[in-house]
Amino acid sequence: MIAALLPTGTTPLLAAAVASGTVSLWLLLPQAPGSDWLGHRRGALGLVLGVAALAALAWAGRRLGGLGDEAVFQIVSLVAIVGGAATVVTRSPVYSAIWFALALAGVAGVLLVLGAQFLGVATIVVYAGAILVMFLFVLMLAQPSGLAPYDRVSNEPLLAAIAGGVLLALLTTSIGRLSADPPACCTIPSRADAVATAPVGPAAADALAADPLARLGRELFGRHLLAVEAAGLLLLVALVGAIAVVSRGEVAEATRKGAS
């Protein structure tokens, strides 16, 4: 009967996962202690709800078929999600960054399962290897010790968690509706036609198995060559701009100090 109330595309299990995930996120987000009756219990409660949400989410997922695939996918996506959640809720920014590295590992795993080997490796190399390390430097530089007050409170955690929950519900419902029946207007009387006109789909996906890296390269430097050039420009402008901003800031700083 609950299912009847829910819109097509979502299930009670999924809805429960989203709801408990929302509450858990709210509980776990940094908040000033003593702000409500939950007190120190909120962390434990949040963890319990979070685990429940993850379990429900995993249970609500589709069965992938092979046990090996299934297990691998479950594990890497679990790592990604747990890492992501921990990034968001951990108070210390340094730990947060490290959790983010874990999430990246999970995402890389998901990408590998999805057959995007190059992207999986690139994610690790680009993010974990470059960006994250840079940010850790900055963190160490900027925050030598302890927790700053602004790390221990967050901005409107309840409203943000609700917003996130609503968005997640919307997204999962949309995803769930992908396997719904077509709208009444567009059911083609004869299924044979439908099959005949069916374009790429799961069947075409198998084509990916053959030499994906070469195909990706061909795509990138064939059709998307211009975009590659544009990306080069983007990197150039970011580099030059960043340096210019820094140097100008230094000049301004010097002028300010000289003036005072």
Place this chain on the structure above:
Amino acid sequence: MNPTTSATFGLLAPEITLVVAALVAFLGAAFAGLRSGWLVALVGIAAALVLSGGQAVDGVAVSGPLAIDGFSTFVRWLVLLLGGLVALVQAGDVFRSAVIREPQPSAATGEEAGVFLLLLAGLSLAGVADDLVLLFAGLELVSIPTALLLALKRTDAQGQEASLKYFFLSLVASSLFLYGVVCLYGIGGSTHLGAISDRLRTTDPGTVVIGAALVPLAVGLTLAGAAFRLAAFPLHFYAPDVYQGTSPGNAALLSTLPKLAGVVVLLRLVGLAIAPPTAPAAGYAATAALDLLWPATAVLAAVSMTIGNVMALRQNNLRRLLACSSIAHAGYLLVGIAAASAAAHAPNGGTGLAGGTLAAIAGGGATLFYLATYAVATIGVFAALTYIGHRWPEWSAAVPRPPREEAASVADLEGLSGTNPVVAFTIALCLLSLAGIPPLPGFWGKLSLAAAALEVDAGGWGPRRLAFVALAVTLVVNAAIAAAYYLRIIAAMYFRSTTRGVQTDGGIGAGVGMVACLALLGFFTLRPQGLFTAARRAGAVVLRGVPATDTAGHHPGAPSSPAGSSAVAALSPVSPSPSAVP
């Protein structure tokens, strides 16, 4: 799929010129001690304009991820024109910095100019893109340089705060937009816009299911991305703060070029869902997208213009006031988009020209026309503000003269008609155009927007028509409200006297930019027809969903292809020179 060939690069001559100019500016500044980077920028823009002048306007030239058609040519011209005006203002800004000695005079003008040129190149690429990847890359090539310019042009605390806010909010907005792109890709199965359009309009059940599931997300999130660039509700909050915290030249940039990007995105989105004249039928997902898009844009339009205008009423900081006005103008622009998307799926009309497509084109054309007139007027105001630069405070001869203050509030413009009549006249004319006082171009723009809104379902009085009549009335009411605060500025300039001196240390570049905007406004007042026709053609091309073919045909007058030529001929402005009946 069209491969990228050397011809592709040939079609991109203007953009490549911009990039080369940017490289010259970068390298010159770094290694050759180039000090006048903005001069390089102006030369580069001029060269790009010359090169783009030779491109074909009619027909579609498709190569790789590019589609050079009437729309992209129009966008490119607009980018280069507005870019040139903004560059003039920015160049003036440098001179101003030189006078007030805040940062080193020419510390990084080469870098600034190069970043700006790459911004223009990115915007132009977004205009010519026929592919989601290139569109995304082009849009990011707008966002990141914009944030960098914000940080480069003003390095004090306010400038930093402005750039920080803009950057982080643009992160959120781009992520939302990108998820919308993901949904479009999920529907389309390809990054090619034409392929996405085909899949949107298909009747194949499997694809229709995907479309039905993802269309709300795709429409809503793409709209969110565009709303941030337009500074429209609900992602408008940054505008007043960022405008206030940055230089007038940057404010001129922010209020025009990202808006153009937003309009390009929205028009492309509407165009995706419109069936070309030769297509058999409109598909479920496409019509659903249009049916979702028009109420959303109509509501956002009404809210944006109302919020912007009422918020501007009591502002005293000029840039803050103009930011609120920019929010309001984003709302006006959305009126045209709403009209286009509603008219594109007329309930009684079929596909192609017979249905509401003509009214849709009216909406798209009106949006582009309004954008051009708005941008020229608003750049004119900011150019004048840049040119004014600083004012001396009131002082008596007995005490030492206090330092100059930046002309930032409405009160700082008092008595300007006496001290700088040309500047005051330019500001007044630009503001009157923004207010939509006839016969200035802003009036023609508002008129064409309202007309486009009223053309929706012009056959009967259904609920959609009532909604659009209400939208048009909202527009007119808002124009009346807006007159109040524009008038306040004009009254300050003309009806107050002052003893304060004006510094006009903004530099000659801003002065030239100001006069150029004035001249353009005057020209469009007397001859709006040319711009109007061009905007309408551009709207026709992007909204008709012309199938992307490699044939560069479709000349309006060519009798060779009957279907195409009649379609185009019907779209081109007919002027049978009516004569009065004696």
Place this chain on the structure above:
Amino acid sequence: MFPALLHDALTVGAVLFVLGLVGILTRRNLIVMFLSAELMLQGISVSLVAWSRYHGDFGGQALVVFVLTVAACEAAVALVFVLQAFSRTGRLDAAAWQSLRDAEVPRRIDRELPATDAAPPVWPQLTPAGVRPRRDETAEPEREHV
């Protein structure tokens, strides 16, 4: 009929996207905000690759390459902004930047926060004999307003 892998991968992407969004909305540390934004991009990448696999089209993967590039650029720019912000205010707090706001709105100030999660350690102070005990103002736990 509908591939389960697509469904699950999209769900993972959506969860990551939403987590990142919540992070950027709530966390006030500029660096954590940026990491959250990257998390959103990760979610987008996963979704794109999932669709790419479903459609058998490499455009999605190509788009992910560009998303990665953009992320790198954003990282560079964000680093500069964050560093500059830190050098000016000495904090990485997003809410510290409020000087640009409407003239009529007061500055928003957080509730008072204790300096650490635990109760502040108060060290006994030995007063020399014969001298009246004096309160040391500087030893008072610093209470921060943000």
Place this chain on the structure above:
Amino acid sequence: MPPNLPATLLVLVPLLPLLAGLVTIVFGRRLGPRVHMPAVIGIGAATGAALLLLVAAGGTGGGTHEAPRPAETTVTLWQWATIDRAIDPQPGSPAALPGIAVGSTDSGTRPLSLAVTLRLDPLTATMLLVITSIGLLVAIYSIGYMHDDPDQPRFFALVSMFVFSMAMLVASSSFLLVYVFWEAVGACSYLLIGFWFRRPEAARAAKKAFLVNRVGDFGLAIAVFLLWLTYGTLDFHDVRATDGTILPGILGQTRLADAGGFVGGTVGTLICLCLLLAASGKSAQVPLHVWLPDAMEGPTPASALIHAATMVTAGVYLVARCAPLFVVSPGALAVVSLVGATTALVAALIGTVQTDLKRVLAYSTISQLGYMFASLGTGTLAGFTAAIFHLVTHACFKALLFLGAGSVMHAMGGVIDMRRFGGLRAVMPITAATFFVGSLALAGVPPFAGFFSKDEILAALHARGWPDAHGGVHHDHEPAAGAPAAVRTARLVPSTAAPVVPAAWRSTAPAATPQAVGPLDWLAGAGLYRGLFWMSLITAGLTAFYTFRAVFMTFTGPLRLPPEAAHAHGGHGPDDAHGTHGHGQRGHESHGHASAPNAHGHTAAAVDAAASHESPPVMTRPLVILAGASLVIGWLLFATHGLGGFLAATPSLTAPAVVATRVPPAFHLDLAIQGTLAAAIGIALAAIGHLGRRSDAPSLERFLGPLQTLFARRFFFDEIEHAVVVRPLESLAWFAALVDRVVIDGLVDAVARVPAALGDIVRRGQAGVLQRYSLAGVAGVLAVLLALAWQLWQ
């Protein structure tokens, strides 16, 4: 007259003032003392051209018994813009004109061309002559009045630009152009009210005028949109396309020839009400009249030109021009009349207690404009022509009165408060005499101009209130409702040659056209017009009262001059004039020059009468000319019935429904007597209260005048009169003034305040906190997403 001459002249009429204005702007400073030359010459030449046009526009008009044929000439200057698709009128609606080729509607690509087209017809010719001739006289007068002002170039440039804009407004042949120049005259008016912008009152008044007018302009904009939606064009005239098809204009002859060519019902009424809103804004009708009294802060010649004679009549012109649109919406017509008569009465009441001479005249202008609207609202040919007739005569005598007031103000050193001077007939005989003539005309005393035009208005109202009394024919047995009433009555005209009462005149009758009944048509009953007639009659009495109160206060009684008067002509240096004109002379405090020792006492005796003198001839000659005109024009135009017959050839007034109401011109002796009696009572009351008294005497001290003992017998009469007539009248007038100030002004202010209050709420959101912004933005996006998902998936 050569065939091309009218077209050329028509272009010249606006062009010459435009050139004059441009020349003044460009060469203003270099012209030195001859800065007025371009304006005077340009407007003068335009006046000549307008005179010739009046002859050219005569056409076939003039006949009084046969229905006149419409006379119209159009000249297209250039195509402004072309929009490749116009909205076609909804098929089946009256606007679609069945049976006439409406362009190539089948292809759906009928172009809409926005051409700059001028038109010439009797209405335009009349208006052009009024505008240019009053403009010329005002320009000449200003030579004297403004001769010390350092900003003369700006003044003459603005006057020229105003004459240009106003001429274009009445000559343009498209609603869009009308809208453009509607705004342009508003802008000129704004700049002229704020001419002495260093005075905060002037700047405030200018802003108020602009904002109130924006409300009216909003109405016009909506009306233009609705017209476009309904008729698919904005041109007045028919346009012949190259392929020979005729695109019927809204007021074109094709449409006028078709009895059912105009859309009535809800849409028609809505259009008319929007037009009325626009007209109310420009013509200062209740409740948008609040700007006009404040507009008197401008220079007096500008007040005479813009705020008395020409611009404020733009609303009257607009309604008259759109007569066919109004006639099919009797409800809207009734509202027009109601608004007009209410305005007339309220403004007259307020005028009775004003002490500022220019404000008395301002309220009088509002009141007289109300008369014109009341007349227009009758919807009869007589009503329309009477309104234009009154417009013409009113332009004459009101310009005269304003210029006279300006002359007084000029001589009194800028003082305009009637309590501070008196008995001026001794020092300013010409001004006094001409002012007196103007007052007689305004009061409606025969045989002055106002008498005839007011009589026609009263007659028009009377004819609607008591149709039977005018030989009306009852149609108690109406034919089937399906037959077009207008056609029916048109058929009756030649056969009976008697006035016919359209069915719509009676309260329960259906609309004049067979189409939908408008939502307000129940208003248009005879009872309403009876009430309006009585209101107008009372207004006539009040008009006479306040006019002569002003005359007596200003020109009779013992001679008293304010101290500022001594400075008015003490020296002619620019500084002096600047001091008197430029700086807050409206205040009651003694102003003058701070440096000059105030040697003069405040009493009349102390003032050297010689210091103040009659205005120079360049100022008095226009007064004399206008006085002469006020004396003869009414009689001339009435006796020959020239104007009525002339105007009847205006295309707008040849719509069948209008023509059907033709009545033979007649002089209604009973009405004339009633009107004259009302005026006489008003004058008598004013004389009792003010004739020969000190103008600053408070009403309770009236009996302290020097003639007290001689008129001892009047003591009781005065007291009774005071208790029975003056006191109630005064309290009523004060009440009206109070309502005006508090309620209506407050209402206008409130309308302005709502957006500001809303803005203050919205501004709270701009708290400057980054994450607040992102949260709010994401919430908004989520709301949109949820709405979209719900819409598609529900």
